[in-house]
Amino acid sequence: MAIAAGAVLAVVMAALLAGFALGRSAEVAAVDTVPLTLRVTPPEPARSYRAPIVVRGNAVDAVRVSIGPTTVSTGPDGAFEISVPWAPAVEVVAVDAAGNQSSSIVVAGVDLPRMRAVHVTAHAWSHEGLREAVLDLAREGRIDTVQLDIKDEDGVVGYDSQVPLARESGAATAIYDASAALGQLHDMGLQVVGRIVAFRDPTLADWAWHNGRPDWVVQNPSGQPYSSHYGPIAFTNFANPQVRQYNIDLAVEAAQLGFDGVMFDYVRRPDGSLTSMNFAGLTGTPTEAVAAFLAQSRYPIHQAGAHVSAAVYGIASTRPDEIAQNIPLMSRSVDFVAPMIYPSHWGPGEYGVANPNAQPYDIIFRSLQDFVTATAGTGAKVAPWLQDFSLGVTYGDAELRAQIDATRDAGIDSFFLWNAATRYHGGGLQPA
Known part of the structure; x- marks a missing residue:
């Protein structure tokens, strides 16, 4: 009976540990797939088509933010600023440490001076x-x-x-x-x-x-x-x-x-x-x-x-x-x-x-x-x-x-x- 009880206890402990591991894995997986929050401030209109677009925003938990090949790191509060050549629209992409990403399309305007x-x-x-x-x-x-x-x-x-x-x-x-x-x-x-x-x-x-x-x-x-x-x-x-x-x-x-x-x-x-x-x-x-x-x-x-x-x-x-x-x-x-x-x-x-x-x-x-x-x-x-x-x-x-x-x-x-x-x-x- 003692042996049987010990075996039962081992089985129960194993099940509990397995359940804990499964729950922990599910919990980690759930956290790892939550998209990060990306907020982009609409950029000021450029003064010419030669002037760069300056894009600012906040990406909480992001490790980097990019527009095309241009990439910057975020500040402690997720703040970022990127300057890129003018284009009609650009895609801002933020990525966290787990590889999750969020993106936003930004339309660029140009406020041309008088002539x-x-x-x-x-x-x-x-x-x-x-x-x-x-x-x-x-x-x-x-x-x-x-x-x-x-x-x-x-x-x-x-x-x-x-x-x-x-x-x-x-x-x-x-x-x-x-x-x-x-x-x-x-x-x-x-x-x-x-x-x-x-x-x-x-x-x-x-x-x-x-x-x-x-x-x-x-x-x-x-x-x-x-x-x-x-x-x-x-x-x-x-x-x-x-x-x-x-x-x-x-x-x-x-x-x-x-x-x-x-x-x-x-x-x-x-x-x-x-x-x-x-x-x-x-x-x-x-x-x-x-x-x-x-x-x-x-x-x-x-x-x-x-x-x-x-x-x-x-x-x-x-x-x-x-x-x-x-x-x-x-x-x-x-x-x-x-x-x-x-x-x-x-x-x-x-x-x-x-x-x-x-x-x-x-x-x-x-x-x-x-x-x-x-x-x-x-x-x-x-x-x-x-x-x-x-x-x-x-x-x-x-x-x-x-x-x-x-x-x-x-x-x-x-x-x-x-x-x-x-x-x-x-x-x-x-x-x-």
Whole structure:
């Protein structure tokens, strides 16, 4: 009986120990699989696409927190701070000692500064007198941004671009030194927006047509280059992947060189009847294809450090298919929409203004209201092109000031001034 009792006791003890071990294992397992708590503070908007995103938060019990390849240790209370290059969204991952992890997606915003800009051609920048006149406007605090041409209406790239197609087609020149220009302007605290005339490109169109690439060129129904008042062979085909990529490559190169922004101009079809032109490879409508080009270009340019804008016709807010510029659609893929609303370009009675050219405040204010409405909810800001040249009516300080006042009264703080000769009325620009 004693032996039997001892055996029973041993069995009971073993069972108790086993149960304790099983319970302890279950308890440890339960603790080891509990996700840690991760709290992330929404980051402040960056000031540019070159500025880093600074992500802060708290991850209790975490041993490390990472965003992509960047990893940091947490403080005693789980606090962390990570600085990473800008991206549209990043994933924050926190891991504890047992390997459990929690994650959170953070959306990054960019709060771009205002722009009070003047247009400068490549040749104007290379001319000391014209260049210094522009720089004097900056020294006096009248402008904070210079728009410097990258590729102009002739398809000429103003600096010695290393983009292969720019070199092969003969577009690359050495009119100005891009690095030196950017260095000088940045040293003065100025922003620089590079303008790329996208699909009006006689240099590339002519080269493509004579080098076995007719599909790169807008054609007429008989299969010849589409001729317009811009010339016998002026427009490239926005539906062609190589044409698109060429413009994107130039924009990315410019951003990498240090341009703060890239503006696409002539990002449209030629004006005229659609029945008189053919776009090889086009699927969908020209309006959809133009917007798709901007969508394709946005992230590569942002990733290279620059913001994106599109110069558009003033009529596009109400007549989107006339030149394939649908403002709500395009606005989803750009940071700025830049409507060219020069008073001299409006007809009598437009927006109820009897003589737009002689009533610059009225036509600017009323047309901008349409663009504010058209871009609402897209994330894009409006930065209009204003007129600083005379065409039918003499324009000076007062006329320029009226347009700027109208822009301000429409709730817009950015603008670009156009004068093809790069000569501006500084008296119409109040010092900041």
